[in-house]
Amino acid sequence: MPKVVTLALKEVKLSVRDVGAMVTMLVTPLVLTMAIAAAFGTGTGGLSNVPLLVLNQDDGQMSRFVWEALTAQNVEDLLAAEMVYDEADARARVEGDAAAALVIIPRGFSDRVVPVVGRVREVLGIDLLSLDAESAEALPEEVQEEIGRLVLESREPDADAVVVEIYASPNWRISAGVVRGIVTQVLEQMSMTAQGTTIIIEELIARGAPGPEAGEGGAEWFPGVADGGFESLADRELPVRVEIVSPTGRGFRWLDYSATSMAILFLMFAVTAGGRTLLAERQAGTLSRLLVSPTPAVAILAGKMGGIVVTGLMQVLVLWGATTLVGSYWGAPLGVVAAIVVLVLCASGVGALISAWAQDVGQAGTIGTAVTLVGSAVSGTFFPRWNLPAWVQNLSLATPNAWGIEIFSALQMGRGLDGILPLLGGALGLTILYYVVALIGFRRQFA
Amino acid sequence: MSLVEARNLVKRYTADGPKAVDNVSFEIRDGEIFSLLGPNGAGKTTTISMLSTLIRPTAGTALVNGYDIRTEPMAVRRSIGVVPQDLALYGKLSGRENLRFWGEMRGLGGPALWEEIDEKLALMDLTDRAGDRAETYSGGMKRRLNLAIGMLGNPPLMMLDEPTVGIDPQSRRHILDYVRELNRAGAGTLYTTHYMEEAQELSDRIGIIDRGTLIALGTLQELTQMVGEHEMLRLQLYQPEAGQALVDGVRGLEGMHQASAADGEVVLSVAAVETTLPQVLTKAADLGLSIRNVEIREPNLETVFLHLTGRALRD
Numbered sequence: 001m002p003k004v005v006t007l008a009l010k011e012v013k014l015s016v017r018d019v020g021a022m023v024t025m026l027v028t029p030l031v032l033t034m035a036i037a038a039a040f041g042t043g044t045g046g047l048s049n050v051p052l053l054v055l056n057q058d059d060g061q062m063s064r065f066v067w068e069a070l071t072a073q074n075v076e077d078l079l080a081a082e083m084v085y086d087e088a089d090a091r092a093r094v095e096g097d098a099a100a101a102l103v104i105i106p107r108g109f110s111d112r113v114v115p116v117v118g119r120v121r122e123v124l125g126i127d128l129l130s131l132d133a134e135s136a137e138a139l140p141e142e143v144q145e146e147i148g149r150l151v152l153e154s155r156e157p158d159a160d161a162v163v164v165e166i167y168a169s170p171n172w173r174i175s176a177g178v179v180r181g182i183v184t185q186v187l188e189q190m191s192m193t194a195q196g197t198t199i200i201i202e203e204l205i206a207r208g209a210p211g212p213e214a215g216e217g218g219a220e221w222f223p224g225v226a227d228g229g230f231e232s233l234a235d236r237e238l239p240v241r242v243e244i245v246s247p248t249g250r251g252f253r254w255l256d257y258s259a260t261s262m263a264i265l266f267l268m269f270a271v272t273a274g275g276r277t278l279l280a281e282r283q284a285g286t287l288s289r290l291l292v293s294p295t296p297a298v299a300i301l302a303g304k305m306g307g308i309v310v311t312g313l314m315q316v317l318v319l320w321g322a323t324t325l326v327g328s329y330w331g332a333p334l335g336v337v338a339a340i341v342v343l344v345l346c347a348s349g350v351g352a353l354i355s356a357w358a359q360d361v362g363q364a365g366t367i368g369t370a371v372t373l374v375g376s377a378v379s380g381t382f383f384p385r386w387n388l389p390a391w392v393q394n395l396s397l398a399t400p401n402a403w404g405i406e407i408f409s410a411l412q413m414g415r416g417l418d419g420i421l422p423l424l425g426g427a428l429g430l431t432i433l434y435y436v437v438a439l440i441g442f443r444r445q446f447a
Numbered sequence: 448m449s450l451v452e453a454r455n456l457v458k459r460y461t462a463d464g465p466k467a468v469d470n471v472s473f474e475i476r477d478g479e480i481f482s483l484l485g486p487n488g489a490g491k492t493t494t495i496s497m498l499s500t501l502i503r504p505t506a507g508t509a510l511v512n513g514y515d516i517r518t519e520p521m522a523v524r525r526s527i528g529v530v531p532q533d534l535a536l537y538g539k540l541s542g543r544e545n546l547r548f549w550g551e552m553r554g555l556g557g558p559a560l561w562e563e564i565d566e567k568l569a570l571m572d573l574t575d576r577a578g579d580r581a582e583t584y585s586g587g588m589k590r591r592l593n594l595a596i597g598m599l600g601n602p603p604l605m606m607l608d609e610p611t612v613g614i615d616p617q618s619r620r621h622i623l624d625y626v627r628e629l630n631r632a633g634a635g636t637l638y639t640t641h642y643m644e645e646a647q648e649l650s651d652r653i654g655i656i657d658r659g660t661l662i663a664l665g666t667l668q669e670l671t672q673m674v675g676e677h678e679m680l681r682l683q684l685y686q687p688e689a690g691q692a693l694v695d696g697v698r699g700l701e702g703m704h705q706a707s708a709a710d711g712e713v714v715l716s717v718a719a720v721e722t723t724l725p726q727v728l729t730k731a732a733d734l735g736l737s738i739r740n741v742e743i744r745e746p747n748l749e750t751v752f753l754h755l756t757g758r759a760l761r762d
């Protein structure tokens with residue numbers, strides 16, 4: 001077996017047997033991710049008074065249900081909804097982070113949601129939604145017939161659905177998810193209303209309207225009933241979609257974001273601890289013993305770093321598997337694997353750098369912890385990266401954490417391996433830089 | 448061919464610092480046990496570190512098994528076994544795993560290595576605990592494992608740097624016996640120690656090193672002859688702190704060659720015990736000191752050291 005491999009295996013064995021290291025590497029990040037999953041699993045944890053704009057372009061009545069839902073008592077503390085009328089101004093407010101999101105209820109919304117209601121109102125001036133079985137029966141027969149005709153007409157499926165757009169600021173990503181949840185809920189309720197309307201009409205038919213054998217007037221529309229036309233109306237999905245759109249076009253889930261950023265944070269802890277073992281070996285005398293064995297110093301270093309990389313890979317792979325089990329999404333597998341390899345290499349460079357320049361184990365420990373925590377904070381591990389001022393975001397690109405968050409965010413919003421190649425290249429460039437500076441330090445120390 | 452030929456070795460750890468080793472030259476012949484005897488800080492480890500290519504000499508060089516330590520370090524490393532003064536083991540690996548790892552670092556492997564590991568474990572009386580992590584071993588067991596690692600591959604030259612420091616008499620006996628056994632099997636040994644008994648018992652030849660300088664070199668007999676007719680007196684006082692006062696008091700006495708005080712003991716090198724001892728006792732009485740114990744010694748390495756440096760080996 002080549003000596004480098006022997007050295008690397010020894011490294012892995014030592015870190016696996018170190019209880020403290022295992023806790024840092026696996027247990028802590030898993031517990032933290034679980035805690036975050038628990039806190040944000042419902043999507044509302046930790047939020048209040050999220051500023052929300054509502055632009056109503058609909059001329060029907062159904063849109064008012066959306067507004068009512070967004071201002072209802074149960075979400076009163078959560079959302080601070082405001083009705084707006086100027087779309088451009090509203091979008092600008094979202095882009096400037098003055099509001100978390102803008103909900104745009106489009107023209108024709110009501111007609112699409114419950115098409116027959118709009119038609120009936122238009123043609124007969126009757127509000128179907130306010131009818132119940134009794135009052136419907138009381139309507140003149142020709143009106144009932146006319147309603148039946150309109151129902152049949154409007155059951156033709158519409159080609160395209162209307163889109164309720166949620167224009168969300170990337171810096172308020174959790175909020176966007178919450179707003180979408182509420183809007184979707186409203187639409188579901190409307191779906192029920194639509195079904196209710198259908199049932200009323202069905203009842204009209206059953207009680208008073210002429211059947212197929214009863215004469216001409218009925219014959220015109222009754223076949224539709226026989227074909228199950230009303231049922232199909234009732235079962236029909238609402239022709240309305242909710243889409244979250246944001247200025248950068250990304251989707252976001254805090255659970256995904258924190259699973260990957262936590263993994264990188266604890267990878268950093270592990271690799272800086274790994275780098276520290278070089279200094280520990282110098283203090284313990286095993287490094288001297290290695291140096292007087294017929295093994296080139298380069299092989300000793302390569303074995304050390306190789307062991308750290310293998311340990312780091314195992315760590316992040318385990319975290320990927322485990323956090324996926326609790327529901328987080330890291331991205332397309334091929335891209336994730338490439339990202340993990342590059343990020344572990346990059347992080348190991350930090351470990352090498354510290355062990356090359358620190359004076360002793362104690363100093364390396366202090367520096368390692370400081371670099372890990374500061375690097376994690378400025379790159380946005382504990383809150384969305386995009387909340388940070390631009391200059392901090394740029395500065396933090398000197399850390400593996402920032403590249404990791406950029407890469408995994410790209411993967412999580414659906415990009416594949418080819419979509420993250422430039423980012424991987426950037427991280428590799430940083431890796432090379434780390435190792436070059438580390439080598440200078442090693443030469444200085446072990447010349 | 449000699450195993451080691453050290454020529455004017457000098458080591459300064461910093462450019463303007465003192466010489467940790469100053470112009471040291473010696474030879475270790477084939478199959479010989481050569482001891483470097485010297486007190487703490489004498490330069491023993493520094494010398495071994497240069498010979499084993501861990502550090503580069505500031506000046507001078509040495510041939511080890513015929514290879515130059517400056518220009519052929521890899522060949523030197525392949526031809527020696529080093530047992531460092533400080534334990535160099537992985538506590539989280541078992542004894543067997545340590546042996547295997549270090550064996551592979553020496554370029555050994557395969558069934559031959561497994562066999563040798565079993566053999567070394569048995570020899571060092573570690574077979575029972577071979578599967579336990581080294582961190583759970585006693586001090587003596589760790590020392591024995593440390594030694595076994597250095598001997599992997601049975602190199603023609605062993606460098607043992609104070610391999611018996613801080614251990615129980617039993618483990619110490621074990622190690623000394625093993626060094627001798629190795630020597631009988633043909634291995635040359637460079638052995639450093641600050642215990643004169645060890646040097647006396649083991650060595651074919653001894654170099655006495657002090658403050659970086661090799662102050663004497665030869666067989667035990669040759670060295671003790673240097674002292675000539677002198678005998679050594681070792682006195683223990685009831686007032687250990689007054690040792691120096693007594694030394695100052697006896698210095699001018701007739702037949703007094705050297706006097707030194709250390710660890711509450713006064714060590715004197717005298718021409719003739721019969722004439723000098725009574726005077727020393729009188730002097731002690733004058734100073735109001737009472738003597739607890741007097742020991743008279745034949746010339747030995749300690750006498751030699753005292754004779755050469757005016758100090759006891761232990762300070």
Ligand SMILES: Nc1ncnc2c1ncn2[C@@H]1O[C@H](COP(=O)(O)OP(=O)(O)OP(=O)(O)O)[C@@H](O)[C@H]1O
Nearest residue numbers: 460467485486487488489490491492493494532641
């Ligand atoms: N790495 C170092 N840097 C600076 N000075 C050193 C270093 N190592 C040793 N020295 C100095 O060199 C001198 C010789 O030290 P060395 O370790 O060789 O002595 P030694 O004979 O092995 O002592 P001991 O019996 O205590 O092991 C001492 O004065 C010591 O302080």
Ligand SMILES: [Mg+2]
Nearest residue numbers: 491492493532
């Ligand atoms: Mg020493």
